[in-house]
Amino acid sequence: xxxxxxxxxxxxxxxxxxxxxxxxxxxxxxxxxxxxxxxxxxxxxxxxxxxxxxxxxxxxxxxxxxxxxxxxxxxxxxxxxxxxxxxxxxxxxxxxxxxxxxxxxxxxxxxxxxxxxxxxxxxxxxxxxxxxxxxxxxxxxxxxxxxxxxxxxxxxxxxxxxxxxxxxxxxxxxxxxxxxxxxxxxxxxxxxxxxxxxxxxxxxxxxxxxxxxxxxxxxxxxxxxxxxxxxxxxxxxxxxxxxxxxxxxxxxxxxxxx
Amino acid sequence: xxxxxxxxxxxxxxxxxxxxxxxxxxxxxxxxxxxxxxxxxxxxxxxxxxxxxxxxxxxxxxxxxxxxxxxxxxxxxxxxxxxxxxxxxxxxxxxxxxxxxxxxxxxxxxxxxxxxxxxxxxxxxxxxxxxxxxxxxxxxxxxxxxxxxxxxxxxxxxxxxxxxxxxxxxxxxxxxxxxxxxxxxxxxxxxxxxxxxxxxxxxxxxxxxxxxxxxxxxxxxxxxxxxxxxxxxxxxxxxxxxxxxxxxxxxxxxxxxxxxxx
Numbered sequence: 001x002x003x004x005x006x007x008x009x010x011x012x013x014x015x016x017x018x019x020x021x022x023x024x025x026x027x028x029x030x031x032x033x034x035x036x037x038x039x040x041x042x043x044x045x046x047x048x049x050x051x052x053x054x055x056x057x058x059x060x061x062x063x064x065x066x067x068x069x070x071x072x073x074x075x076x077x078x079x080x081x082x083x084x085x086x087x088x089x090x091x092x093x094x095x096x097x098x099x100x101x102x103x104x105x106x107x108x109x110x111x112x113x114x115x116x117x118x119x120x121x122x123x124x125x126x127x128x129x130x131x132x133x134x135x136x137x138x139x140x141x142x143x144x145x146x147x148x149x150x151x152x153x154x155x156x157x158x159x160x161x162x163x164x165x166x167x168x169x170x171x172x173x174x175x176x177x178x179x180x181x182x183x184x185x186x187x188x189x190x191x192x193x194x195x196x197x198x199x200x201x202x203x204x205x206x207x208x209x210x211x212x213x214x215x216x217x218x219x220x221x222x223x224x225x226x227x228x229x230x231x232x233x234x235x236x237x238x239x240x241x242x243x244x245x246x247x248x249x250x251x252x253x254x255x256x257x258x
Numbered sequence: 259x260x261x262x263x264x265x266x267x268x269x270x271x272x273x274x275x276x277x278x279x280x281x282x283x284x285x286x287x288x289x290x291x292x293x294x295x296x297x298x299x300x301x302x303x304x305x306x307x308x309x310x311x312x313x314x315x316x317x318x319x320x321x322x323x324x325x326x327x328x329x330x331x332x333x334x335x336x337x338x339x340x341x342x343x344x345x346x347x348x349x350x351x352x353x354x355x356x357x358x359x360x361x362x363x364x365x366x367x368x369x370x371x372x373x374x375x376x377x378x379x380x381x382x383x384x385x386x387x388x389x390x391x392x393x394x395x396x397x398x399x400x401x402x403x404x405x406x407x408x409x410x411x412x413x414x415x416x417x418x419x420x421x422x423x424x425x426x427x428x429x430x431x432x433x434x435x436x437x438x439x440x441x442x443x444x445x446x447x448x449x450x451x452x453x454x455x456x457x458x459x460x461x462x463x464x465x466x467x468x469x470x471x472x473x474x475x476x477x478x479x480x481x482x483x484x485x486x487x488x489x490x491x492x493x494x495x496x497x498x499x500x501x502x503x504x505x506x507x508x509x510x511x512x513x514x515x516x517x518x519x520x
Contacts, residue, residue, distance in 0.1 A: 122365050132384035
């Protein structure tokens with residue numbers, strides 16, 4: 001039987017293979033000295049601090065909207081006092097990490113893709129190589145590490161603002177004090193909610209960083225390639241986030257039996 | 259126009275290069291997706307020599323020069339730089355060798371996110387020991403910038419510089435490690451005639467000050483006339499003709515004539 005893999009599927013499989021190889025190279029290079037610590041700190045600032053305002057606003061609005069949308073239904077069921085529980089668990093376990101990661105995929109992955117892509121087409125990466133600096137270590141390892149370290153922190157900040165947004169609605173609409181709201185939230189949250197949700201954010205950070213770097217580092221076709229790199233980095237990173245999220249939930253359900 | 263061109267003196271042939279071969283390529287083949295770019299190219303660069311390789315766009319000039327520093331792996335062929343065969347070198351040794359090879363990229367390739375100072379300091383991060391650990395980095399940077407007449411740009415970002423200034427800063431970055439060989443990839447492309455002349459003049463000054471050997475990839479006939487000791491014409495990935503500018507410019511071969519037509 002002559003079975004031919006459709007071209008699109010073949011390309012997709014090749015892409016997965018190349019990305020896996022790229023990720024493996026990351027681990028190899030990350031463990032070997034010299035370490036580019038200053039560049040890592042600079043990237044932490046670029047990736048972490050520069051994304052902060054976006055994450056703060058997004059988190060706050062998510063909490064606000066989630067509460068406003070759920071409230072009427074909860075009132076109908078006579079369960080409005082459960083609002084902090086419901087919002088708290090939703091935000092910490094799922095919405096906070098996933099939405100923050102998606103926002104960061106849009107900002108960080110595309111930014112890295114465009115930056116490295118433009119460095120590739122203007123031969124800056126070649127210039128780095130010729131000057132004796134390993135561009136993979138200097139550009140890729142530092143960005144991916146910064147993304148892995150910063151994303152969990154951004155998620156924590158986003159979760160806090162989302163809970164604050166929800167508390168604000170409850171305070172205005174339901175006369176629930178901030179103290180009561182946060183006491184209820186922290187009473188209902190357990191380690192089985194927090195630990196898996198936190199662990200998966202490291203993987204989200206890794207996916208965002210590695211996809212952006214992969215797309216940018218191997219950008220082709222001149223300046224048009226830079227746009228393609230930025231665009232495909234966001235699409236691929238976003239898809240990967242959902243896959244990671246599914247796997248993380250699946251695994252945590254096995255371990256914690258929830 | 260001719261008067262203007264004559265302002266740059268043609269290279270003084272009395273300062274002949276030595277016969278010591280500093281860089282050698284034999285039977286270099288490279289193809290991309292079945293398309294042959296280099297088809298058995300060969301050359302020798304002697305110490306102190308300025309060798310110009312001319313060819314049309316897509317003739318494989320840039321691929322050849324990138325093979326020389328290990329940026330592109332050739333399909334087959336022998337490349338030796340200062341007696342070391344490139345393909346046998348591990349990364350560490352190759353990086354060490356690269357500190358003796360300066361590379362001026364076609365588009366300058368300055369790092370956008372760094373100031374001029376940081377751009378020049380960048381190669382020193384890896385190769386500072388070449389000058390001794392106590393060397394004052396700032397002094398080296400200032401000296402390199404003074405060589406290209408742009409010491410005042412030290413704290414500027416590349417986006418604040420003109421095309422000609424970028425090329426000169428790139429040249430300063432190339433010089434900072436005091437290389438023995440400088441590879442120029444289209445050093446005057448995209449520049450106006452006056453700036454081109456300034457760059458050519460700089461290249462000549464650098465060669466006489468530091469005694470470097472230069473391999474210059476160009477399709478700028480004026481640049482070749484002024485700077486070359488010897489020329490190779492690259493056609494379809496092979497050496498089509500070789501000789502001095504005077505010899506080649508008088509050739510009646512239509513393919514060679516095409517290079518020198520204005």
